[in-house]
Amino acid sequence: xxxxxxxxxxxxxxxxxxxxxxxxxxxxxxxxxxxxxxxxxxxxxxxxxxxxxxxxxxxxxxxxxxxxxxxxxxxxxxxxxxxxxxxxxxxxxxxxxxxxxxxxxxxxxxxxxxxxxxxxxxxxxxxxxxxxxxxxxxxxxxxxxxxxxxxxxxxxxxxxxxxxxxxxxxxxxxxxxxxxxxxxxxxxxxxxxxxx
Numbered sequence: 001x002x003x004x005x006x007x008x009x010x011x012x013x014x015x016x017x018x019x020x021x022x023x024x025x026x027x028x029x030x031x032x033x034x035x036x037x038x039x040x041x042x043x044x045x046x047x048x049x050x051x052x053x054x055x056x057x058x059x060x061x062x063x064x065x066x067x068x069x070x071x072x073x074x075x076x077x078x079x080x081x082x083x084x085x086x087x088x089x090x091x092x093x094x095x096x097x098x099x100x101x102x103x104x105x106x107x108x109x110x111x112x113x114x115x116x117x118x119x120x121x122x123x124x125x126x127x128x129x130x131x132x133x134x135x136x137x138x139x140x141x142x143x144x145x146x147x148x149x150x151x152x153x154x155x156x157x158x159x160x161x162x163x164x165x166x167x168x169x170x171x172x173x174x175x176x177x178x179x180x181x182x183x184x185x186x187x188x189x190x191x192x193x194x195x196x
Contacts, residue, residue, distance in 0.1 A: 033057070033134040037189040038127050039154025039181065040100075040139070040146055047101035048115045048146065051154045051183060052127055055190040057134045058091030062098060062107075063126040064115055075122060084111040091131060095187050100125075117143045137189075141178050153180045 036053040043049050052059065065083040067075040076082065086098075086109045098107060100115035115123060121143050127136035139157035146155055158177035 031133055033132070034137055035134070035190060036136040037156055037186050038125055038136050038138050039156045039183075039186045040125065040141065041151070041154045042117060042146055043099075043151075046117065047099050048117065048143070050098045050100050050125060050127075051095070051186055052092070052098065052136055053095050053186050053189050054093050054127070054136050056093055057136055058093055058129045058131045059096075059127055059136060060089070060091045060130050061085055061087045061128040062100070063124075063128065064100065064113075065124040065126075067122040067124075069120040069122075084109075084113045087130075091129070115143070117146060119144045139178065145178070152182050152184075154183060154186055155179070156181055156186065 035057055036055040038053075039051040041049055041051065050062065063083065063085045067082065070076055086100075086103055086107045088107050090106065102114065103109050122140060123143055124138065124140040126138040129135065137157065139155070141155055141157075155178050158179050
């Protein structure tokens with residue numbers, strides 16, 4: 001084996017070792033089961049409604065993060081002041097909705113913060129289970145682009161699974177594409193996405 005081959009093999013071994021260490025340091029990020037889909041639309045009162053197809057994931061937590069556009073055109077990073085969680089004592093599976101502007105009494109909202117349509121605001125929505133290492137596919141969206149042409153459509157993230165032919169409208173988004181699909185399409189998304 002010549003010097004170049006030996007160096008290449010050592011390099012590959014080093015990359016493999018570093019990758020293994022990095023992946024081990026991620027904890028449950030590698031094994032998190034992701035299934036279903038989260039979609040958003042706005043009701044006639046202007047409230048943002050989360051339409052969640054959780055499949056068999058027992059959802060009891062919704063994490064909301066806010067980013068604001070700074071004067072220099074950058075998104076302000078998430079921090080404790082810009083993120084909050086609502087939770088339910090009851091785990092939900094299958095299809096259900098949650099009003100994120102005015103959550104009902106079942107959803108505990110200790111911060112009292114609400115999700116509302118605003119200019120230059122980006123919200124990320126994460127939907128999780130406390131009972132297992134699982135989550136529903138979430139999305140990140142500019143809330144002022146969040147409109148539905150009818151009550152049967154929801155905005156979803158096209159990142160990681162939803163094919164473009166399944167949507168009837170696409171909107172450019174800094175974090176991938178956001179598209180509109182019908183509620184029936186959302187309800188039919190129980191094929192598990194990939195673990196990440």
